[in-house]
Amino acid sequence: MNTPPQVSRLLGRLSGPLEDDGGTSGPSWRSRTTAEYTIEDSSIRIPRPLYRRLSPDQRTVLVDAFASGVKQRELAAQYGISVRSVKRLVRGARNAGTTAAHT
Numbered sequence: 001m002n003t004p005p006q007v008s009r010l011l012g013r014l015s016g017p018l019e020d021d022g023g024t025s026g027p028s029w030r031s032r033t034t035a036e037y038t039i040e041d042s043s044i045r046i047p048r049p050l051y052r053r054l055s056p057d058q059r060t061v062l063v064d065a066f067a068s069g070v071k072q073r074e075l076a077a078q079y080g081i082s083v084r085s086v087k088r089l090v091r092g093a094r095n096a097g098t099t100a101a102h103t
Contacts, residue, residue, distance in 0.1 A: 050085050062086065063093045 003011075053061065062075055072086045079086075 050081070050088065053077060053081060053085075054089075059089055059093075063090055066090050 051059075058079065062079060065075060066072065066086070072083050072090075075086045076083045
């Protein structure tokens with residue numbers, strides 16, 4: 001098979017032996033050191049679920065503000081969340097059949 005050198009190196013890295021880290025099923029993505037790069041635990045942040053970032057009261061106020069005409073971009077900046085998260089909250093409130101997000 002005639003594969004490019006990048007693919008051959010990648011296949012070699014993927015088919016190599018896994019390190020025994022004491023009981024996990026594979027290599028840890030949180031802390032890994034190779035000759036090419038180092039990933040530290042503190043450099044990776046797992047985002048908290050949306051329901052943990054905002055209280056139920058904050059979600060209600062956000063959805064009500066959107067219903068009264070405040071732009072999604074402004075709400076995202078005000079609450080420190082993405083515009084996509086604002087859209088999810090508004091859509092969730094609509095799907096629940098209320099003007100407030102209680103999820």
